[in-house]
Amino acid sequence: MASCYLNPIPTSSRLFSPDLSTKFKIPKLLHRKKRFGVLPRSSKVTAFYGLKTPPYEHDALEPYMSKQTIDVHWGEHHRNFIEGLNKQLGKDDILYGYTLDELVKVTYNNGNPSPEFNNAAEVWNHDFFWESMQPGGGDIPILGLLQQIEKDFGSFTNFKEKFTEAALTLVLVLAWGWASFEERRETISHC
Secondary structure, eight states: OOOOOOOOOOTTOGGGOSOTTSOOOOOOHHHHHHHHTOOOOOSOOOOOSOOOOOSSOTTTTTTTSOHHHHHHIIIIIIHHHHHHHHHHOOTTSTTTTOOHHHHHHHHHGGGSOOTHHHHHHHHHHHHHHHHTOOTTOOSOOOHHHHHHHHHHHSSHHHHHHHHHHHHHHHTTTTSOOOEEEETTTTEEEEO
């Protein structure tokens, strides 16, 4: 099974705040409108979110992921989610101006997702996907991460087997899987 190096999750991401149990406070919409100078206008769509370029050349992950796969997945699939989101969020939309992290949280709506949630979550998911890999990866993790994997799975080999098994059951739904550290339980889990 091919593998790519997983970068650590950016700690600046508000989706990974230490306390995910606190409810996200929606900024005052009136303030948002004044801040961005939003006035009612025609139905013309103005792009707000853009397609981020992967942090490596499109052939840099070969042989694990081909240039053609990246070109299609990034240049078509990811782009389609961004364009769909931008169509949903014209400049006169009350959600216009949110960061992507804020938009995902707000549109999740405490488990009752709004129509914008799917595209917002897919854009975030794809941004995370490209940032989580790097050329020349696939080695055994070092230091604390390896110790935590051995604590939770017995060995890195066991982790890879469990992770691959879990990812293969999700392929038709998500197309990829990730591992995350659950700070409250101090364990690594995969999804």
